[in-house]
Amino acid sequence: MSVFVFGPVPSRRLGRSLGIDPVPLKTCNWNCVYCQLGRSVPVTNERKDYWPPGQIVAEVRRVLQTRSEREIDWVTFLASGEPTLHASLGRMIRDVKAITQIPVAVITNGALLYRPDVQEDLMAADAVLPSLDAGTAALYRAINRPHPECTFDRLVNGLLEFRRAYQGKMWVEVMVVKGLNDTEEALRDLAGLFHKLQPDQVHLTTPVRPPAEPWVEPPDEQGMQRARSFLREWVQPEGPGAGIVKLSGIESLPDALVAVVSRHPMTEAELLRLLPDRSREEVHRALSQLLESGRLQVVERYGQQFWASGRSRYG
Ligand code: SF4
Structure with a gap:
């Protein structure tokens, strides 16, 4: 990794x-x-x-x-x-x-x-x-x-x-x-x-x-x-x-998601475009688990939901 x-x-x-x-x-x-x-x-x-x-x-x-x-x-x-x-x-x-x-x-x-x-x-x-x-x-x-x-x-x-x-x-x-x-x-x-x-x-x-x-x-x-x-x-x-x-050659989907959004918060739709080899359900499930474990968070801005690192601090 x-x-x-x-x-x-x-x-x-x-x-x-x-x-x-x-x-x-x-x-x-x-x-x-x-x-x-x-x-x-x-x-x-x-x-x-x-x-x-x-x-x-x-x-x-x-x-x-x-x-x-x-x-x-x-x-x-x-x-x-x-x-x-x-x-x-x-x-x-x-x-x-x-x-x-x-x-x-x-x-x-x-x-x-x-x-x-x-x-x-x-x-x-x-x-x-x-x-x-x-x-x-x-x-x-x-x-x-x-x-x-x-x-x-x-x-x-x-x-x-x-x-x-x-x-x-x-x-x-x-x-x-x-x-x-x-x-x-x-x-x-x-x-x-x-x-x-x-x-x-x-x-x-x-x-x-x-x-x-x-x-x-x-x-x-x-x-x-x-x-x-x-x-x-x-x-x-x-x-x-x-x-x-497109992100390719990924060994672990959760690690790849954390690595991407920790540097560049994205919406779920954007993540799906980056990961054309993965199904919507698979990505959604991984995001939900990452949210639950605290590795990711959802930030709402401009009427959209962005996935971001769980360690980031937003006002
Ligand atoms: S605080 Fe400003 S300079 Fe620092 S990482 Fe964020 S945008 Fe870049």
């Missing part, structure tokens, strides 16, 4: 992405109001080897041996927390690049880019995808609720410094949240920062999976239009995505 590696899963930005998750669930220095994995309790900024790096890379090697390289577009470090909190991230990126030709990406909140050791680690990746949701310190604190050491000045200076030195692609993600960063004022501030940063691309996303806080809503169409218009220099038109990637 894979502990650290999952997928490949479809990603709008990265196509078919084989995920590597190097830190335990919700080990994060931010506590975003929109986090689909629930609240960060506690918020931590401790950088250390949460799991042995050799064990993680050995699992990547094992999984890649069972897959054709043509099935995977990117190998992606993306945690069910913040991957740069793993102290051996740089070593792991270099080790993975030594065993495959597939490009390596890191999805990060970028909060630790103020640290030279983190900048050095990320230099080895082919693409870095940081988040930037706010153009002012006040809005940053309201949306991302960072650890006290992760100040807005550090975030911005870290991004700018890294951008100047980094040779790979920088694709920034903006999560647009209704009433927070979809206003003219907020978007003008954000555009001001992007003028300095000049990322290769900006991707706009909206909270469509269960947010940590129940009051978080996606923007309405005017809010999205405003965001596209203010950030038009960098925003990419939506690609076709990777379509549906």
Whole structure:
């Protein structure tokens, strides 16, 4: 059973992405109001080897041996927390690049880019995808609720410094949240920062999976239009995505369900599409048992029921 590696899963930005998750669930220095994995309790900024790096890379090697390289577009470090909190991230990126030709990406909140050791680690990746949701310190604190050491000045200076030195692609993600960063004022501030940063691309996303806080809503169409218009220099038109990637070669259905929804809460209908070889009854039965044992929970948002890890904490 894979502990650290999952997928490949479809990603709008990265196509078919084989995920590597190097830190335990919700080990994060931010506590975003929109986090689909629930609240960060506690918020931590401790950088250390949460799991042995050799064990993680050995699992990547094992999984890649069972897959054709043509099935995977990117190998992606993306945690069910913040991957740069793993102290051996740089070593792991270099080790993975030594065993495959597939490009390596890191999805990060970028909060630790103020640290030279983190900048050095990320230099080895082919693409870095940081988040930037706010153009002012006040809005940053309201949306991302960072650890006290992760100040807005550090975030911005870290991004700018890294951008100047980094040779790979920088694709920034903006999560647009209704009433927070979809206003003219907020978007003008954000555009001001992007003028300095000049990322290769900006991707706009909206909270469509269960947010940590129940009051978080996606923007309405005017809010999205405003965001596209203010950030038009960098925003990419939506690609076709990777379509549906099916989970295959599963040894244990319950373990596979827990592994998927712990990183990406999903509705039962979405899970069924991921698992075309399994019957509706079989999946439903496994979900019910996982709910009963506490390994999974159901979170209701936007009139839908999402399956999520039983260890996640939602408001
Ligand atoms: S969305 Fe990402 S950065 Fe924000 S709290 Fe969740 S894991 Fe951390």
